[in-house]
Structure formats: C-alpha cells, structure tokens
Amino acid sequence: xNKDALLVLSGGMDxxxxxxxxxxxxxxAVTFNYGSNHxxxxxxxxxxxxxxxxxxxxxxxxxxxxxxxxxxxxxGADAVPVGEYDFDNMKSTVVPFRNGIMLAAAAGLAESRGLxxxxxxxxxxxxxxxxxxxxxxxxxxxSAIAAGTYDSIELRAPYxxxxxxxxxxxxxxxxxxxxxxxxxxxxxxxxCGCCGTCIERRQALAEAGIADPTIxxxxxxxx
Amino acid sequence: xNKDALLVLSGGMDxxxxxxxxxxxxxxAVTFNYGSNHxxxxxxxxxxxxxxxxxxxxxxxxxxxxxxxxxxxxxGADAVPVGEYDFDNMKSTVVPFRNGIMLAAAAGLAESRGLxxxxxxxxxxxxxxxxxxxxxxxxxxxSAIAAGTYDSIELRAPYxxxxxxxxxxxxxxxxxxxxxxxxxxxxxxxxCGCCGTCIERRQALAEAGIADPTIxxxxxxxx
Numbered sequence: 001x002n003k004d005a006l007l008v009l010s011g012g013m014d015x016x017x018x019x020x021x022x023x024x025x026x027x028x029a030v031t032f033n034y035g036s037n038h039x040x041x042x043x044x045x046x047x048x049x050x051x052x053x054x055x056x057x058x059x060x061x062x063x064x065x066x067x068x069x070x071x072x073x074x075x076g077a078d079a080v081p082v083g084e085y086d087f088d089n090m091k092s093t094v095v096p097f098r099n100g101i102m103l104a105a106a107a108g109l110a111e112s113r114g115l116x117x118x119x120x121x122x123x124x125x126x127x128x129x130x131x132x133x134x135x136x137x138x139x140x141x142x143s144a145i146a147a148g149t150y151d152s153i154e155l156r157a158p159y160x161x162x163x164x165x166x167x168x169x170x171x172x173x174x175x176x177x178x179x180x181x182x183x184x185x186x187x188x189x190x191x192c193g194c195c196g197t198c199i200e201r202r203q204a205l206a207e208a209g210i211a212d213p214t215i216x217x218x219x220x221x222x223x
Numbered sequence: 224x225n226k227d228a229l230l231v232l233s234g235g236m237d238x239x240x241x242x243x244x245x246x247x248x249x250x251x252a253v254t255f256n257y258g259s260n261h262x263x264x265x266x267x268x269x270x271x272x273x274x275x276x277x278x279x280x281x282x283x284x285x286x287x288x289x290x291x292x293x294x295x296x297x298x299g300a301d302a303v304p305v306g307e308y309d310f311d312n313m314k315s316t317v318v319p320f321r322n323g324i325m326l327a328a329a330a331g332l333a334e335s336r337g338l339x340x341x342x343x344x345x346x347x348x349x350x351x352x353x354x355x356x357x358x359x360x361x362x363x364x365x366s367a368i369a370a371g372t373y374d375s376i377e378l379r380a381p382y383x384x385x386x387x388x389x390x391x392x393x394x395x396x397x398x399x400x401x402x403x404x405x406x407x408x409x410x411x412x413x414x415c416g417c418c419g420t421c422i423e424r425r426q427a428l429a430e431a432g433i434a435d436p437t438i439x440x441x442x443x444x445x446x
Binding site: 069140149 | 283
C-alpha cells in the first residue's frame with residue numbers, strides 16, 4: 001500500500017492502535033505538546049511506538065494553548081475531576097478546539113510533505129463531551145482541509161463510530177503493547193486509576209480481555 | 224454594539240482596515256508569528272493599531288511552521304519572486320493551510336475567552352492563488368468551528384467578496400493610517416516595491432486615491 005498519510009499521534013491507546021492498524025499507509029506521525037498535565041508522558045509513548053515501527057515522528061510545540069487557554073487539563077493534577085466521564089465533571093477537561101488546532105497543523109505539515117491524507121483516532125466514546133471529536137465536526141473539518149489545500153488533502157477518521165472497547169479489541173489482535181500508552185489526565189508517573197480517562201482505559205482493556213499492564217495508583221493504595 | 228469578536232490581525236492593510244471598520248464589535252485581536260520573512264514588521268503594525276484603539280492583542284507563536292513547512296515566504300528575502308501576483312510565480316509563497324491553522328487557534332482562544340465570533344480579513348484578490356482564502360474554504364472552516372466548539376462560534380469574513388481597492392476605499396473613509404501597515408514579502412526595513420504584494424499594495428492605494436505613505440526600495444533606486 002502507498003504510504004500517503006500523516007497520523008495525529010498522542011501516545012494514548014486510540015492513536016497508538018491506529019498507528020499499528022494503518023502502519024502500511026502511515027508515512028509520518030505528528031505529536032503535539034500543548035502544555036497538558038499528561039503531555040510529556042504521552043509523547044514518550046508516541047516516540048516508543050514510532051521507533052518500534054520505523055515511522056518518522058515530528059513533535060510540534062503548541063505551548064500557546066497552555067499559556068492562553070482555560071482547561072483543568074492544563075492546570076495541574078489537582079484540578080482534574082475524579083470519577084467516570086459525564087458531562088458535568090468532565091467538561092472542565094475540554095481544551096477548546098484542540099482537535100481543530102491539531103488537525104489544521106497536521107494538514108499544513110501533510111501538504112508540505114506531499115502527503116495525501118491526515119488521520120485522527122477520535123472515537124464514539126469521546127463524542128458526548130468533546131464537540132471537536134464528533135462526526136459532524138470531523139466531516140466539516142475534512143471539508144475545510146480539502147478546500148484549503150492544493151491537493152485536496154483528505155481527513156481519515158476510521159474509528160469515529162467505534163467504541164474504546166472495539167479499539168482495544170483491534171489492538172489485541174494486532175499485539176499492541178498497551179504498557180507503552182498513557183491515558184491519565186493527572187499526568188503522574190503512574191495512572192491515578194480514578195479520573196474519567198483512567199476508568200475508561202481500565203474498562204476497555206478488561207472488556208477486550210487484555211491483561212492490563214498498567215500500574216494504577218489507587219491499586220497501590222488498596223494493597 | 225456588543226464586543227463579542229476576536230480578529231485575526233496580521234498588521235497588513237486588510238486586517239488593519241477590518242480592525243477599524245469593526246472596532247465596535249472586536250474585543251480581542253490575535254497575531255501570529257509563524258517565522259515568515261515579514262512577520263516581525265507586520266506584528267509591530269498590529270501592536271500600533273491595537274494600542275491606538277485600546278484593543279487587547281494576544282501574540283501567538285507558531286514557529287513550528289517556519290521549522291517544518293516549505294514556502295519561499297519562510298526562506299529569506301531572496302527566495303521571494305518578483306513581479307505581479309500570478310499563479311506560477313506566487314505559488315511558492317503559499318504557506319500550507321496557514322489560514323486554517325490561524326483560524327483554529329483563534330477559535331480555541333475565542334472559546335476560552337467566552338467570545339462568540341472569530342473574524343478574518345481574507346478578500347477576493349487572494350482567492351486565485353491561496354486555497355485557504357477562498358469562500359468555499361471559509362464556509363467549510365466556519366462549519367468546522369461551529370461544530371467543534373460548545374458555543375457554536377461563528378466565523379465572520381466580511382471582506383471575502385471585496386477587492387483590495389474596495390478595502391483601501393473603506394480605509395480612506397475610516398482614516399486608517401496605512402503608513403503603519405506592512406505588506407512586503409521580503410520583510411526588509413522598507414517595502415521592496417516589486418514583489419506581488421507590494422505591487423498590489425501600490426495599486427490599491429493609488430486606485431483608492433490615497434497618498435501612498437510607503438517608502439519603496441525601487442523608488443530609491445530610480446531617484
């Protein structure tokens with residue numbers, strides 16, 4: 001298959017699974033440092049998997065987001081709410097239009113490199129809370145990228161309608177090592193185990209029948 | 224009028240005119256440093272007019288564009304083609320998806336500040352060469368911004384169908400001091416007078432009947 005795509009790679013479970021799932025078509029990955037609590041740990045995971053697959057990784061600094069935007073995800077671990085994802089407690093973790101900014105930067109980079117497509121691993125579980133993960137956004141952003149580039153660059157989001165469990169099931173088939181992915185919004189050395197994204201990670205790995213390699217802080221507490 | 228908008232302000236003729244034209248609704252302006260030859264000189268003009276009108280200006284660093292993207296606009300003055308705008312000689316000045324990136328960052332900043340709209344001063348003269356200035360792009364990007372933000376932020380581009388001459392005519396009525404705007408793609412202390420954007424600037428000011436306050440290098444040569 002022709003390697004014609006650039007993947008937006010955070011280093012979390014979803015985008016790492018996509019990197020393996022579509023490694024035949026991914027020529028380049030890009031990861032963004034936007035000043036979140038967990039950015040540096042995610043980026044280490046992104047580097048690990050790109051090295052593993054021999055795919056080039058570009059690291060882009062978007063520190064203006066941490067400097068000027070408001071979100072609990074940018075405000076230190078104590079600001080992150082504890083408990084399952086739901087609208088009221090997780091809305092504070094929204095980084096305004098983050099996917100729009102990352103996709104726009106990725107589109108420009110793809111055009112600079114002569115690539116034909118940008119890929120992103122948004123999925124169905126994100127939609128309720130994050131407007132810039134929804135199918136309507138992804139479709140409109142795809143139209144904007146196609147209209148605003150010479151080569152009508154295509155936006156591919158093949159996980160848009162999948163659940164995180166279905167993504168983990170794909171990862172299981174592909175043999176993805178989830179020990180080298182990072183999810184926790186608090187950004188500690190170990191996953192906290194109790195923020196919305198940790199709870200979702202645990203459930204997805206459990207329901208996909210994967211032995212969870214993650215060290216969770218709240219397990220340590222209860223031992 | 225309610226001040227509900229954020230303006231993408233380069234410091235060139237078009238966005239400076241829009242700043243004065245819509246100063247009643249502009250609460251905040253944002254300017255971007257993306258490493259182009261003329262960026263610093265444009266930004267000085269952006270600061271001047273914001274100070275003059277008492278409008279806050281946020282300066283955002285997008286230096287990854289200069290670092291990773293390809294364009295003669297990012298490659299020093301000697302790389303900029305000389306002569307009127309036309310497809311063949313000006314395509315090299317395209318910074319891939321630049322307006323997409325600036326609008327996405329502006330949308331996130333607007334949502335962080337509780338504003339309702341983002342404004343951009345793309346105009347009809349840009350369209351032939353720059354895909355991310357065209358009406359189809361602006362409409363699609365507007366849909367993406369509305370879909371990807373909680374408050375359905377609106378993209379306003381009221382100069383999309385105007386020529387640069389019509390913008391200069393507005394500026395004349397508004398008393399805009401074009402001596403404090405910068406256009407030249409070469410980025411020198413004085414405008415070169417012979418690159419595509421200098422030629423367009425001269426023509427627009429002349430046809431709008433404005434005494435051109437600009438010092439052009441090629442005038443100096445012919446004296």
